[in-house]
Structure formats: structure tokens, C-alpha cells
Amino acid sequence: MVHVPNIKLNNNLTIPAFGLGTWQGPPGKEAEVGLAVKDAIDIGYRHFDCAHVYGNEDIIGEAIKEKIKEGVVKREDLFITSKLWVNYNRPDLVEPALRATLKRLQLDYLDLYLIHWPFAVKAGDNLFPSNSKTDPTIFSNVDYIDTWKAMEDVQRKGLTKSIGISNFNSKQIDRLLKHATIVPVINQVECHAYLNQKKLRKFCGERGIILTAYSPLGSPARPWQKPGDPSVFNDDKIREIAQKYGKTSAEILLRYIVQLGDSVIPKSSNKERLKQNIEVFNFELLPEDMEFLDTLDCNGRICSFDNAKDHPHYPFSPDVEF
Numbered sequence: 001m002v003h004v005p006n007i008k009l010n011n012n013l014t015i016p017a018f019g020l021g022t023w024q025g026p027p028g029k030e031a032e033v034g035l036a037v038k039d040a041i042d043i044g045y046r047h048f049d050c051a052h053v054y055g056n057e058d059i060i061g062e063a064i065k066e067k068i069k070e071g072v073v074k075r076e077d078l079f080i081t082s083k084l085w086v087n088y089n090r091p092d093l094v095e096p097a098l099r100a101t102l103k104r105l106q107l108d109y110l111d112l113y114l115i116h117w118p119f120a121v122k123a124g125d126n127l128f129p130s131n132s133k134t135d136p137t138i139f140s141n142v143d144y145i146d147t148w149k150a151m152e153d154v155q156r157k158g159l160t161k162s163i164g165i166s167n168f169n170s171k172q173i174d175r176l177l178k179h180a181t182i183v184p185v186i187n188q189v190e191c192h193a194y195l196n197q198k199k200l201r202k203f204c205g206e207r208g209i210i211l212t213a214y215s216p217l218g219s220p221a222r223p224w225q226k227p228g229d230p231s232v233f234n235d236d237k238i239r240e241i242a243q244k245y246g247k248t249s250a251e252i253l254l255r256y257i258v259q260l261g262d263s264v265i266p267k268s269s270n271k272e273r274l275k276q277n278i279e280v281f282n283f284e285l286l287p288e289d290m291e292f293l294d295t296l297d298c299n300g301r302i303c304s305f306d307n308a309k310d311h312p313h314y315p316f317s318p319d320v321e322f
């Protein structure tokens with residue numbers, strides 16, 4: 001069984017440094033995730049990153065239930081994250097949204113619940129509200145501070161062990177901390193060799209917040225990819241380092257994040273790749289290779305949610321450095 005180290009959170013709980021991403025990019029592939037979760041549990045994965053918007057919490061819930069029933073794991077061995085989608089950021093919708101997630105996952109509590117994005121869209125059950133196919137998204141002006149207060153309430157009620165944020169920038173975190181009673185344990189952000197988040201990691205670390213790195217392989221199957229987009233996954237320089245260690249590019253990219261100290265959540269639905277990915281704890285990159293990988297940073301963000309760029313709580317405006 002693979003041994004995955006834990007990272008200590010600011011509330012003295014821990015998060016496994018490695019987990020499985022469950023966002024299935026291409027539509028129609030939702031069912032694959034059930035098999036992937038079951039394979040992953042057999043391999044030794046204990047940390048699963050879910051979200052309402054991924055549309056597969058029910059399938060993941062079934063897979064987890066099956067593995068608990070088989071006696072392979074107990075609920076308390078698992079670390080399950082989910083995220084509040086932006087149509088439920090209004091404070092009175094947070095608890096019902098979390099309860100619906102728990103129902104789909106067939107769980108009594110989450111280990112971690114995250115605000116998925118700091119901006120909100122029109123409240124209601126439509127995840128992507130717009131007036132027509134060509135119209136832009138209908139946004140709302142819910143303040144993430146008010147959402148956070150409701151997140152604190154659901155933690156107090158025991159519906160989740162910890163709460164955190166995702167896609168928040170440094171200014172938003174500072175503002176949140178001025179109003180928060182509970183400090184977020186995690187900021188889940190895009191992080192890979194083209195966007196290594198050095199400044200945000202330091203900033204969050206000084207405030208007791210750990211980063212979880214999403215799209216650590218550069219999300220090579222993301223639906224909005226265009227031909228010619230830069231690809232960290234296919235970078236020749238990473239391939240060269242991989243050859244030097246007798247590893248794959250994926251292993252080098254994942255080991256890089258692990259050595260930066262984040263929790264990392266690559267997605268795979270392939271049993272061999274699930275095994276390969278979690279074995280990044282059995283080798284180490286030399287300091288000179290870490291330094292070289294640092295030089296590849298080029299602010300290469302791929303998950304930028306451009307639709308929301310004019311929203312006052314959009315996190316990636318050019319006027320905010322990190």
C-alpha cells in the first residue's frame with residue numbers, strides 16, 4: 001500500500017498531500033469516475049476532490065459506499081472535499097447546497113467544503129444562468145464575506161470538519177481574514193510548472209493557509225483547449241528532466257508540486273496512471289532541478305473563467321499581482 005504523507009492544517013486536522021481530482025472534462029464521461037474512485041481506493045488513495053458542478057457526486061457516493069461495504073476503507077480513513085458552486089453563494093443557500101452534496105455523496109459530513117469561486121451568479125438551481133445561448137452569464141453581487149459567514153455556520157453544525165476557499169487572490173484573502181472567525185484551512189488554486197504560485201503560497205503560508213494544487217498536469221483534456229495553446233504536459237524541458245530520472249513528465253510535474261509543499265489532486269480515470277501518479281513519494285528532485293523547474297513559470301493560467309472578468313470579485317484581474 002502506498003504511503004501518502006499528511007499535511008497539518010491550521011485547525012490541527014490534516015489533509016493527505018495527494019488526492020484524486022474528479023472533474024471529468026469531456027461530457028459523456030461522467031460514469032468513468034465511479035470506476036476510477038474504486039480503483040483509486042484499492043491503490044491507496046484516501047483524498048477525493050469533488051464539486052457539485054462536476055455533476056458526478058452521486059456516482060462518487062456510490063463508489064465510496066461500495067468500498068466501505070467491502071471493508072476496504074472506513075469513512076474516517078477518507079478525506080472528502082466538495083465545493084459550493086457560484087449559484088449558491090447567497091448565504092441562505094449554503095447549508096441546503098451542502099446538504100444536497102452530502103445526500104449525493106451518501107455521507108454524513110465532508111472533511112472540507114470550499115467556496116469554489118469568489119464571485120457569484122444568479123441564485124437558483126441553474127448552475128450557469130444566462131438568458132440565452134449567446135447572452136453572457138447572469139452574475140449577482142453576493143459578497144464572499146457573507147458566503148463565508150454561512151460556511152462558518154455549516155462547520156459549526158458539524159456538516160463539514162473544515163472550510164476553505166478556491167480561486168481567491170491575496171487581496172480577497174486579506175479582506176476575508178478581517179471578517180472571518182474561522183481561518184480557511186485551504187486555498188485550492190491552479191498550480192503547475194507554468195504557474196507555480198510561489199508568491200501566493202508564501203502569502204497563504206504566512207496566514208496559516210495551505211494550497212491545494214489543481215490542474216497540476218496542466219489539465220491536458222480541458223474542454224476549452226485550443227490548438228497551439230502552450231502545454232506544460234508536453235514541454236520538452238520537462239521531458240528531458242523526466243529522462244534523467246527515468247520517470248514520466250507527469251511524475252516530474254507532480255513531484256515538483258509535492259516538493260513545493262502543497263496538497264495535489266491530479267485526475268486520472270486510468271488504473272495504470274492512477275498507480276503511477278501516487279508513487280511520487282518514492283523519489284526526490286535535486287535542488288538544481290527544482291530551481292530549473294521554477295524558471296518555467298510564465299503566469300500560464302489555463303482556468304481563468306474569462307466570462308466573469310468584469311465582476312467586482314473576479315480574482316485574476318491584472319491589477320492584482322497574485
Ligand SMILES: NC(=O)C1=CN([C@@H]2O[C@H](COP(=O)(O)OP(=O)(O)OC[C@H]3O[C@@H](n4cnc5c(N)ncnc54)[C@H](OP(=O)(O)O)[C@@H]3O)[C@@H](O)[C@H]2O)C=CC1
Nearest residue numbers: 021022023049214215216217218219221250266267268269
Ligand atoms: N477549484 C477549481 O476551480 C478547480 C479544481 N480542479 C480539480 O483539480 C483536479 C485536477 O485537475 P484537472 O483539470 O482535472 O487536470 P490534471 O492536470 O489533473 O490533468 C488531468 C488529465 O491528465 C491525464 N493524466 C493523468 N495522469 C496522467 C499520467 N500519469 N500520464 C498522462 N496523462 C495523465 C488525465 O487523463 P486520464 O484520465 O486518461 O489518465 C486527464 O486528461 C480536477 O479533476 C478537479 O478535481 C480542476 C480545475 C479547477
Ligand SMILES: O=C1CO[C@H](CO)[C@@H](O)[C@@H]1O
Nearest residue numbers: 023051053054116303305
Ligand atoms: O473546477 C472547475 C472545473 O470546471 C468548472 C467549469 O465547469 C470550472 O469553472 C471549475 O473551476
